[in-house]
Amino acid sequence: MSNATIAATTANTSWFARLRALAVEALNLHLQTCAIIAESHRRPL
Template structure:
């Protein structure tokens, strides 16, 4: 991970692109985990 970030640090345009891509991926992961938590809570509750 560190070598990949060092490779893109030479070009600022690619660095901002990967920064936005990373933020988008983290946001999508957060939404996915929230969705899983909602499904698990609904599954855990009795009818």
């Protein structure tokens, strides 16, 4: 592999890793929000 190919692969991996981390964080926030909404619906008024 050339240095350019290694750098491009590393850059892509880094980009995908950041994208994955962002997606995981968004999913966790979504699930927390769903849990809060479910709890509010479960409680009697």
